[in-house]
Amino acid sequence: MKKFFKSDWFKCTAVLLGLLIVLGGTLAVLNDVLFVSPEERTARAISKFYDTTPSYEVILDADAENSKREENQFGYIEKIFEIGDETLFKSTGINGYKGGTITLWLKVVKNEQGYKIEKIVLDGYEKQTLMSKFDAKYFRTFTDVTFDYENKNSIFSPKNNGEGLTAPMTGATYSANAACNAVNCVLAYLGGME
Secondary structure (H helix, E strand, C coil): CHHHHHCHHHHHHHHHHHHHHHHHHHHHHHHHHHCCCHHHHHHHHHCCCCCCCCCCCCCCCCCCCCCCCEEECCEEEEEEEEECCEEEEEEEECCCHHHCEEEEEEEEEECCCEEEEEEEEEEEEECCCCHHHCCHHHHHHHHHCEEECCCCCCCEECCCCCCCEECCCCCCHHHHHHHHHHHHHHHHHHHCCC
């Protein structure tokens, strides 16, 4: 039995088991310490649009047990809240690179002429490439247009195909398609509101 405890095999197994226990415990502690709840994630995103977090109630909530998110041909949105003429959306555009998605936060303001996207912030993405190309300058292109109530069918496209509004290329055409679709998803939803 003494020979077993002195063997290299036992020593290696004991060291690996000790490492597994220490690293597993560390991971469990860090998971609790660094966990960000969906509510905190939403609050962090809202802080990019407002100095103080307004009181709000999620109107369309994709995480609710009975999902209330709005879906259309471009993807799906969550309407987070409305304050006066301002609405904050979380929108996920589909049909990106390898069938992936891009999720954006959009602040939309309603005025006499129609709807204007005031600000866009990137939230996340799946399976997309060249995401460093999606900076504030790229997203400002979407904020330059007011969508009047009569022309509800305007959509963005990463390619100039003679239809809709052209958005700038990023070097990642399919990823740009998902970004355009995230914006188009909100525009399609707003077009149906009137």
